[in-house]
Amino acid sequence: MNEFIKQLSGGVLRLYDAQGVILAVGVLPEDVLASISGEEGDPSHKYVLVDFTVTVYRSGLACYGLIQTANGKLTPKLSCGLAGSGALLILPDAYVVAKTVLIIPGITLIEGQDEFNRQLAAILEKVIKPQVSANVQVIRAADKAKANVR
Amino acid sequence: MPTLATDTRNAAVDAVTALCNSGSIQFQTSAHNKVAEPTFGATAFNAASGGTATAKTVADDTDASAGTISHAHIFKTGGTDEVMQCTCTVTGGAGDFQISSLVIGAGDTVSVLSMSITQPAS
Numbered sequence: 001m002n003e004f005i006k007q008l009s010g011g012v013l014r015l016y017d018a019q020g021v022i023l024a025v026g027v028l029p030e031d032v033l034a035s036i037s038g039e040e041g042d043p044s045h046k047y048v049l050v051d052f053t054v055t056v057y058r059s060g061l062a063c064y065g066l067i068q069t070a071n072g073k074l075t076p077k078l079s080c081g082l083a084g085s086g087a088l089l090i091l092p093d094a095y096v097v098a099k100t101v102l103i104i105p106g107i108t109l110i111e112g113q114d115e116f117n118r119q120l121a122a123i124l125e126k127v128i129k130p131q132v133s134a135n136v137q138v139i140r141a142a143d144k145a146k147a148n149v150r
Numbered sequence: 151m152p153t154l155a156t157d158t159r160n161a162a163v164d165a166v167t168a169l170c171n172s173g174s175i176q177f178q179t180s181a182h183n184k185v186a187e188p189t190f191g192a193t194a195f196n197a198a199s200g201g202t203a204t205a206k207t208v209a210d211d212t213d214a215s216a217g218t219i220s221h222a223h224i225f226k227t228g229g230t231d232e233v234m235q236c237t238c239t240v241t242g243g244a245g246d247f248q249i250s251s252l253v254i255g256a257g258d259t260v261s262v263l264s265m266s267i268t269q270p271a272s
Binding site: 139 | 157162166205237246247249250251253255256258260262263264266267268269270
């Protein structure tokens with residue numbers, strides 16, 4: 001997961017209203033990953049991105065966000081909401097006002113815990129990862145000894 | 151999402167497999183202790199075709215250490231720089247490496263019968 005989260009570095013976040021109109025735009029920092037906690041494969045394994053800002057160009061009710069990665073891939077929709085709502089993009093108010101700058105608090109991604117992350121993995125991870133297939137046989141030492149006796 | 155052309159997939163795979171030349175596959179326990187380490191030859195893989203490269207003969211580890219295999223690391227020659235980490239399951243599972251037994255005894259032989267690396271188109 002760490003690999004594809006790094007792909008978000010330098011990406012562009014756009015906030016949209018329910019009709020798909022762009023309300024705000026911001027660029028994610030090059031070092032987007034703030035911290036990792038927990039062991040890989042553990043339910044507590046989570047990634048926290050750094051805080052970043054977006055500039056609001058048009059007033060409206062923010063509904064969702066999309067991040068376009070530096071290499072052009074588009075993430076699934078990131079939900080917008082107030083603190084405590086469980087949304088990925090935390091806004092001070094759902095209604096954003098033109099000509100203001102909003103601070104988006106660090107997004108927390110918990111590996112395999114929600115649909116967003118599964119979709120994100122599918123989009124960002126699929127192309128970059130090769131697939132390995134191998135068959136391995138174990139021959140017991142005892143069996144080798146028998147073969148030598150014969 | 152982009153779709154990779156076959157030549158692109160071959161180039162991607164060949165770049166990865168070149169890193170395996172004279173390298174090794176180190177099977178490790180969950181505590182990262184080495185159990186067995188079969189080794190690649192000087193040219194580890196055949197040239198990729200259709201986005202897939204198959205391994206040339208991998209030398210057996212004929213004197214494994216006792217332990218239960220959790221995962222595998224593929225190392226470049228020298229055994230310190232990692233190429234990739236792979237999952238391991240018993241044969242029939244969904245692991246990258248499917249092994250007849252994950253429980254290895256001291257002195258067992260661990261033999262990689264076949265191996266391939268594929269770069270999907272999308």
